[in-house]
Amino acid sequence: MKSIARLIFAALAPLALSVHADEKVLNLYSARHYQTDEALYANFTQQTGIKINRIEGKEDELLERIKNEGSNSPADVFLTVDAARLAKAHELGLFAPVTSKVLDSRIPANLRTDDWFAFSKRARVIVYNKAGIKVEEVQTYDDLANPRLKGKLCSRSGSHPYNLSLMASVIAHEGEAKAEAWAQGMVANFARAPKGGDTDQIKAVAAGECGVALSNTYYVARLLRSTKPEEQKLMEKVGVVWPNQATTGTHINVSGGGMLKTAPHKEAAIKFLEYLASDDAQRYFADGNNEWPVVESVKVTNPALEALGKFKADSLPVKNLAMYQIKAQMIFDRAGFK
Numbered sequence: 001m002k003s004i005a006r007l008i009f010a011a012l013a014p015l016a017l018s019v020h021a022d023e024k025v026l027n028l029y030s031a032r033h034y035q036t037d038e039a040l041y042a043n044f045t046q047q048t049g050i051k052i053n054r055i056e057g058k059e060d061e062l063l064e065r066i067k068n069e070g071s072n073s074p075a076d077v078f079l080t081v082d083a084a085r086l087a088k089a090h091e092l093g094l095f096a097p098v099t100s101k102v103l104d105s106r107i108p109a110n111l112r113t114d115d116w117f118a119f120s121k122r123a124r125v126i127v128y129n130k131a132g133i134k135v136e137e138v139q140t141y142d143d144l145a146n147p148r149l150k151g152k153l154c155s156r157s158g159s160h161p162y163n164l165s166l167m168a169s170v171i172a173h174e175g176e177a178k179a180e181a182w183a184q185g186m187v188a189n190f191a192r193a194p195k196g197g198d199t200d201q202i203k204a205v206a207a208g209e210c211g212v213a214l215s216n217t218y219y220v221a222r223l224l225r226s227t228k229p230e231e232q233k234l235m236e237k238v239g240v241v242w243p244n245q246a247t248t249g250t251h252i253n254v255s256g257g258g259m260l261k262t263a264p265h266k267e268a269a270i271k272f273l274e275y276l277a278s279d280d281a282q283r284y285f286a287d288g289n290n291e292w293p294v295v296e297s298v299k300v301t302n303p304a305l306e307a308l309g310k311f312k313a314d315s316l317p318v319k320n321l322a323m324y325q326i327k328a329q330m331i332f333d334r335a336g337f338k
């Protein structure tokens with residue numbers, strides 16, 4: 001039922017969206033939908049008088065939709081999660097280059113490209129079963145491929161953007177040959193065929209079905225903040241490690257967005273992107289999903305993130321994550337990491 005409603009909505013919505021450049025309107029296609037977003041958008045309208053029309057959908061569906069709408073697309077700004085998807089929008093030639101002193105000065109150089117910008121950061125961490133695994137055994141991403149973890153690794157699909165972006169970072173740091181050996185080592189260690197999302201892996205680790213898995217930090221934070229007693233109990237069994245602290249740092253992925261080439265309201269679009277880099281917006285944007293702001297001077301007080309502690313992040317440019325997506329998929333395919 002839900003998907004039918006979405007389809008109808010998808011078919012009708014473009015007619016309702018303004019494509020007139022002179023109107024104070026912004027058409028936002030967003031794969032983000034958190035409770036705090038209402039306040040985030042209302043605040044922009046209050047500051048600028050620009051009304052926001054929001055089309056929300058799943059990440060890949062929205063990208064597909066913009067592609068299909070082509071030059072008739074009413075979309076001004078596309079927001080999504082993961083460097084791989086942002087890179088795909090770039091590859092498809094959907095984004096327009098944006099020159100903005102505000103964005104250049106507020107967003108660190110490794111977290112932006114010429115046509116898309118990161119607005120929040122998430123880290124990919126190791127979660128392990130405290131009763132079954134020694135913490136010293138799981139200090140790096142490389143450790144996940146070590147034969148001593150045979151039969152203990154659980155994972156989501158190797159085709160998922162989160163794993164592709166991590167693999168892209170491994171290729172960038174260590175080269176293709178080592179990356180391929182890493183993929184093969186992980187496949188040899190699987191406790192079960194890849195399935196489910198990050199939360200499913202954490203739960204399987206807690207249940208002892210697997211000893212170790214990878215997860216984005218906001219899934220860990222969500223469970224840590226849970227008020228459900230069964231989830232609190234679950235998390236008592238799970239340890240969290242920041243991988244690669246002695247070397248490259250923990251892999252960072254982003255959520256972000258850019259202005260579309262066909263945007264009917266380009267001025268509003270740039271204003272909106274700049275707004276997302278403002279102090280207030282950064283706090284809303286990151287905190288809504290238990291992530292970190294990209295603007296370094298912005299401090300967030302989020303108990304779940306504070307509980308996770310401080311860590312050394314990989315400083316690899318997001319551009320490089322984008323560059324190796326196809327290679328990453330080929331390596332996972334060859335290794336049989338489905």
Ligand code: FE
Nearest residue numbers: 081162198216
């Ligand atoms: Fe996610």
